[in-house]
Amino acid sequence: MLPVNKTTDSLITRDGVRLDADIYRPAIAGLFPVLLMRQPYGRAIASTVVYAHPSWYAAHGYIVVIQDVRGRGTSEGKFDLFAHEVEDGLETVNWAAQLPGSTGEVGMYGFSYQGMTQLYAAAARPPALKVICPAMVGYDLYADWAYEGGAFCLQANLGWAIQLAAETARRQGHASTYQQLYAASRQLPLIDPIPANPRQLQALAPDSFYHDWLRHEQPGEYWRSRSPDLSGVDLPMLHIGGWFDPYLRGNLRLYQEMAERSVFPQHLLIGPWAHLPWSRQVGAIDFGPAAASPVDQVQLRWFDQFLKGQDQGLDRELPVRLFEMGSNQWRSFPAWPQGQTRLYQLTSNGLASIREDAGQLVMREAGEAAITERPTVQDVLVHDPWRPVPALGGHAAAPAGPFERRAIDGRSDVLTYTSAPLTQALHLAGNLWVDLWCEADRPSFDLCVILSEVYDDGRVYHLSQGYRRITAAQSCPPYRIPLQPTCAQIPPGHALRLSLSAACFPAYALNLGTGAALATGRLMDAQVITIVVKMGDNFPSSLGITLAEVKGQDR
Numbered sequence: 001m002l003p004v005n006k007t008t009d010s011l012i013t014r015d016g017v018r019l020d021a022d023i024y025r026p027a028i029a030g031l032f033p034v035l036l037m038r039q040p041y042g043r044a045i046a047s048t049v050v051y052a053h054p055s056w057y058a059a060h061g062y063i064v065v066i067q068d069v070r071g072r073g074t075s076e077g078k079f080d081l082f083a084h085e086v087e088d089g090l091e092t093v094n095w096a097a098q099l100p101g102s103t104g105e106v107g108m109y110g111f112s113y114q115g116m117t118q119l120y121a122a123a124a125r126p127p128a129l130k131v132i133c134p135a136m137v138g139y140d141l142y143a144d145w146a147y148e149g150g151a152f153c154l155q156a157n158l159g160w161a162i163q164l165a166a167e168t169a170r171r172q173g174h175a176s177t178y179q180q181l182y183a184a185s186r187q188l189p190l191i192d193p194i195p196a197n198p199r200q201l202q203a204l205a206p207d208s209f210y211h212d213w214l215r216h217e218q219p220g221e222y223w224r225s226r227s228p229d230l231s232g233v234d235l236p237m238l239h240i241g242g243w244f245d246p247y248l249r250g251n252l253r254l255y256q257e258m259a260e261r262s263v264f265p266q267h268l269l270i271g272p273w274a275h276l277p278w279s280r281q282v283g284a285i286d287f288g289p290a291a292a293s294p295v296d297q298v299q300l301r302w303f304d305q306f307l308k309g310q311d312q313g314l315d316r317e318l319p320v321r322l323f324e325m326g327s328n329q330w331r332s333f334p335a336w337p338q339g340q341t342r343l344y345q346l347t348s349n350g351l352a353s354i355r356e357d358a359g360q361l362v363m364r365e366a367g368e369a370a371i372t373e374r375p376t377v378q379d380v381l382v383h384d385p386w387r388p389v390p391a392l393g394g395h396a397a398a399p400a401g402p403f404e405r406r407a408i409d410g411r412s413d414v415l416t417y418t419s420a421p422l423t424q425a426l427h428l429a430g431n432l433w434v435d436l437w438c439e440a441d442r443p444s445f446d447l448c449v450i451l452s453e454v455y456d457d458g459r460v461y462h463l464s465q466g467y468r469r470i471t472a473a474q475s476c477p478p479y480r481i482p483l484q485p486t487c488a489q490i491p492p493g494h495a496l497r498l499s500l501s502a503a504c505f506p507a508y509a510l511n512l513g514t515g516a517a518l519a520t521g522r523l524m525d526a527q528v529i530t531i532v533v534k535m536g537d538n539f540p541s542s543l544g545i546t547l548a549e550v551k552g553q554d555r
Contacts, residue, residue: 001059003027011067011095013088017077021067022046023099024058031103033307034063034096037110038089038117040072040079040164047114049276050135052296060300061308065096069117072167079168081209082116082141082226089121097128104128107303111135111240112247112275119228119254122235131306133299135240136247136275137254142223144250146213148396149468149481151446152509152518154196155391155398156246157210158188165205177204188506196509196518214519230257236264238302240295242273243325243464243486244282244393244400252485256336259319267319268336269298270487274400283393283401285461288328322429324548325463326453326489331548337430337487339547344419344496345374346533346541352379352415359417361496361543376536379415383445383502383513385526389413391507394450394465395484402462405452408499409460415500415533417543418454426490429548432464432483434498437539440531442513443472447531448504449481451543453488454495463488467508472515478541487548498543502529 005027011019022043026032035057039047043066046054054064070088071079097104106128108118115137122132138145146157166181181204189198197214216222237258241251248270259266271291272282278293280286305312318332344361352359359379383389391397392405409416434449451464466483490496503510509518513527535541 002061004055004058006055009099011092013070013091017070017075019067019070019075019088019092020073021065022054024054024064025101026058026061026063030101032061032063032101033103033303034065034099034106035303036065036067036093036096036106036108037114038067038069038085038092038121039110039114040069041113041167042073043068047110050111050278050293050295051109056296057300062303063099063102065099067092071171079164081164082120085117085120086124089117090124090126093121093126093129103307105130105307107131107133107307109133109135109299112137116228119230122233123228123230125233129235131236131302133238133240133302134251134254135295136242136245136251138247138250139227139254140223140250141227142216142219144247144253147217148249148508149466150217150471151467151469151511152196152214152217153246153396153507154190154509155188155506156396157213158198158201159185159398161201161205161208161210162188165201165208168205180204190506191523193522193524194520195523196521211519217518230254234262234264236302236306237262237266238299239266239268241268241270242275242278243270243323243484244272244274244395244402246275246395246400248395248484252336259335265314265319267314267317267321269295269321271323272325274395283399283403283462285402287323287325290328290330291323322487324427324429324487324489326491331429331487333429337546337548339430339549342545342547344498344543344545346417346498346535346543347374348377348379348417348535350377350379352417353381353412356409356416356418359415361417361419361498363419364542374536376534376538378535379533381413381415381500381502381531381533383413383529383531385510385512385523385528388503388505388510389448389501391504393462394507396465396467396504396507404459404461405450405499406458406460409497413501417498417500419496421456421495422490422492424492427548428490428545429487430546431485432466432546433544434466434481434483435478435540435542435544436481436500437477437534437541438479438531439477439534440470440529442527442529443515444511444513445470445529445531446502446508446511447479447481448501448508449483450499451483452497452499453490454497456493460497465504467504469511496543500533502531
């Protein structure tokens, strides 16, 4: 590895704003490609919460530029969420390509906001940008980031808004505001009169993006104009995600779009990780040494191939690499898995909210006739806003990951449906969904579905989750709820369980049952919601899973 020097330099933008960057260079003579990260959390951090320090990349023969975006760190200007990242990204790529010692070719890396800055820069199509590695991105800001299934991702959005507002207060020297926001970040304000619109954030951060996100509850031009537009963009891309990351659906949306039309390699790597860190321990499960992040080494191969012209054999590898939880090994696929579909139909004696043996998942292969002579049965679920079902792990709550959830499944406002113990290993890989025939006594209600693995000793651990908000305009069952995709091996003797509730608080904003807007709906107006779930030949409520081909390149 090469010795490295660090310096600081600045770009003056088209409108006279100074953007500051730390630059790490090999301390030897020569020309080197540039790796660029643009981020809003202070460039000294440099996303080392998940990546190697930038000096590691520089020591492998790169000029590494870590830049504070506009209005963050020591960069000048006003921070306006994502508003300037296309133009600033274009100028920064052009500036970085012309740094002394640069070959003129640039690659970008980073996750979350730093992943999004790659997409915005790529949207401007700077000729010097040759390869990007977007990780954990919300490609569609509405569907992949702010909302899921039409439900506001409260815990993540509110926590992030408070963090960004605190940084603004720090930059402005407002000590009292900073301290109040710091305290709020440790105990989110979730019990205000308007629970999704806390007074503290209104008072301390009136210009936060959060208020606009809250007001725009439906997809439309507001979201389209702010999401990155990659039409006409084509670059080699390494797409990186995590099974318990809240933005995985964005990574998959981007990967599948690019894989369909790109002339360049598009590879997808998904580990068993939450948003951070990317380590072997996720939630309550240790996924073993293979789960330790390979991302830095994999990215280096991509940069060596597309910025240095070194043949790393990427075109001879299967493009999709997924970590299979359970077997705790990486598996490779020629494309996003689209294997055989298996259905599990929900059955019950009507007591699935009371007894864990009352609700069942009965296997049915795709195309097989429905289970014969099944009369219509129903389970009744009563949601009480005074004691909503709490969030526990998964991809949308903090902390994220798999946790033991028997105590939640034992609540009477949770319906559970459990399969018979498996007689042979079950390999899941790809998309999961639930089709639910149900009705409610209120104009709006939520459906939370969680797929778990039931161990042979009775423990229950989260595998995947889906969430959807139903409004009067959408009231036409069956309701399809996509779950977070997954890749897992379930061993013989274990079982699958589907848990159904009407809340997952505070991961998602509480549905008040009134149809009132999030920005104005009052907690004191929240209604008890009764949901009737129907099953039988005429109402085939079911869980759908995608089975992995067991053969193939496992490692």
